[in-house]
Amino acid sequence: QTASSLASIALQGAHTREELARSQSRLTEIAAAMPGVIFQQVQQQDGLEFSYVAEGAEELLGVDAESLMKDASLLWSRVDERDRCIIDQVLAGQVEGTLSKECWFRLHMPDGSLRWIEAHARRINEGDKQGWAGIFLDATEQYERERRLHRAGLVFDHAQEGIMITDAELRILEVNPAFTRITGYEAEEAVGQTPRILSSGRHGRAFYREMWDQIRSQGHWEGEIWNRRKDGEIYPEWLSITTARDPRSGETQYIGVFTDISRLKQSEEELAHLAHHDMLTGLPNRLMFHLRLDHALARARRDGRQVALLFLDLDRFKNLNDTLGHAFGDQILRQVAARLERVVREQDLVARLGGDEFVILLEDLKDTEASGRVAEALIEVLRQPYTIENREYFLSASIGISHFPADGEQADDLLRAADLALYQAKEEGRSTWRVHQPELTRRVEAFVNMEAALRQALEREELCLYYQPKVDARTRQVIGAEALIRWEHPEQGLIPPNHFLPL
Known part of the structure; x- marks a missing residue:
């Protein structure tokens, strides 16, 4: 009995040790896994x-x-x-x-x-x-992942650019503080809405369709867009939209990053204004004038309309400017510009070409006489006294007028014709206006040709002297001689001095 009991106890102990060994082995395997x-x-x-x-x-x-x-x-x-x-x-x-x-x-x-x-x-x-x-x-890896998330959170919270994250249905999931600063919408106001709350109405369906076609095909879109703030102000922004897909869930999100470019657009507009306007008077400059003139002539050709060009120059302004100083002259020019703009219609153009030269572009004229009436009004308004530092000064102006299509089809032709008419107005007493006449062009061209030929005559020794004796009327004796110059032109023959001496 005792031996049997001892054997049973030993057998149970062996089973227990075996079970413990198996348990230990299982625990070791679990620990290793x-x-x-x-x-x-x-x-x-x-x-x-x-x-x-x-x-x-x-x-x-x-x-x-x-x-x-x-x-x-x-x-x-x-x-x-x-x-x-x-x-x-x-x-x-x-x-x-x-x-x-x-x-x-x-x-x-x-x-x-x-x-x-x-x-x-x-x-x-x-x-x-x-x-x-x-x-x-x-x-x-977890630390690096959390650190990246932390850095991303810092960027999200402190970025100067607005950031908006939406789901695949374009419901806004999250926005950053810069979004609120730029748009005026708090996070709780924006989340759950769609980006349509920012729509300015300036872009049509075709614009957004093209945008989303590119996002879906390329995963990215970037460009300038006009949006609306919460207070209703419309502003320009540079927007970048990127598609983000979760590799685990497969969910699609869209990340929009945008910058308010209002100041940039304002700077661009200011630079464009400076490039096309005179800094002293604020009037359109020569570049802007030529652009407007080209457009006006294109419309006139298409619609069969008349256009007039008035070339205006202040009489003896240089003498006044040199005597009283350029600061004084600048004040005069600013007042002249303001007066000219008051006379013409809103659709007409007043530009400063430089110095004391101005041009006025009149479009859609019913008749050519209208340009003369405008010129008379301009001369009259410029005759009025100019008050500078409690003193009055008086000026006058001369104007030359050309018409499209009578005086030319191209801008340069009209400018040249108006300039010739201005020259005639100054020759005939100033403070008046003249319309270009074809005969004037012929005279000026002949004058220019004569001047060029005279230069060649000096080089070719075509000028010669004729001596005319001087006789004493009482004694009938020759007491001297008068030297008279003549031009022996190879084509026109002998040209008398009164034709070329004024040159």
């Missing part, structure tokens, strides 16, 4: 020591399990200085009384790299065994 390294620490006289470390310690922690259970400092001595205080608190038992703990620390690996370790542990209290049981995890 865990993503981290399971450990157990117990309180010793010298502090906490590892009583168990699962496989994988060398790969994760840089020291094998057996060595670690012999000397825990092989791990703790490689903790980065920035995290040493955390580990010192744990090892010194400053967390007594807590049931669980977790911490993150940086660990210097044998190959020189730095790895983030995440530790989770629960307190154990089994008789004389007191300590911790837990797991070490590689948190490097």
Whole structure:
């Protein structure tokens, strides 16, 4: 009986040891399959020591399990200085009384790299065994991911550009503070809405259709767009829309990043204005005038309309400007510009070509006499006194007029004709106006040709002297001779001096 009982007890003990071995094996396999390294620490006289470390310690922690259970400092001595205080608190038992703990620390690996370790542990209290049981995890990727998210959050919150994120149905999911600053919509007002709340109405369906066709085909669109703020103000922005797809869920989101370019557009408009306007008077300059003249002539050709060009020059302005100074002259020119604009119609153009030269472009004239009436009104308004520093000054102006199509089909022809008419007005006493006549052009062309030929005559020695005797009427004796120059032109023959001396 006793022997049988002893055998039974021995058999049960063997089964128990076998079961424990199998359990231990299963636990070891489970520990090996865990993503981290399971450990157990117990309180010793010298502090906490590892009583168990699962496989994988060398790969994760840089020291094998057996060595670690012999000397825990092989791990703790490689903790980065920035995290040493955390580990010192744990090892010194400053967390007594807590049931669980977790911490993150940086660990210097044998190959020189730095790895983030995440530790989770629960307190154990089994008789004389007191300590911790837990797991070490590689948190490097998680830390980097969280750090990227943190940086992205900083960019999102502090970016000067407005950022708007929508789902596939274009419902707004999130906006950043810059979105609120630019549009005036708070986050809670925008979330759940669609970007249509910003629509200015300036773009048609074709614009948005083309935009979304490109986004869906290329995943990106960028360009200038006009939107509306919450207060109703319409403003320009530079918008970039990018498609973002979650690789795990497959969900599509759209990220819109935009910049308010109101100041840029204003600067562009100011530069364009400066490029096309006279800085002194604010009138259109020569460049703007030629653009408007070309357009006016194109419309006149198409519609069969008449156009008049008035070339205006202030009489003796240079003498006044040189005598009283350029600052005085600038004030006069500004007043002249203002008076000219008051006389003409809104659709007409007054431009300053430079100095004291102005041109007035009259479109859609019913008859050519209308330009004369305008010229008379301009001369009259410029005759009125100019008050500068409590003193009155008087000026007059002369005007030459040309008409399309009578005086030319091209802009240069009309300008030349108006200039010739202006020359005639000044020759005939100033403070008046003259309409271009074809005969004037012929005279001027003959004058120019004669001047050019005279220069050649000097080089070719075509000029010669004729001596005319001077006779005393009483004695009938020759008392001298008068030298008279003549031009022996090879084609026109002998040209008398009264034809070329004025040149």
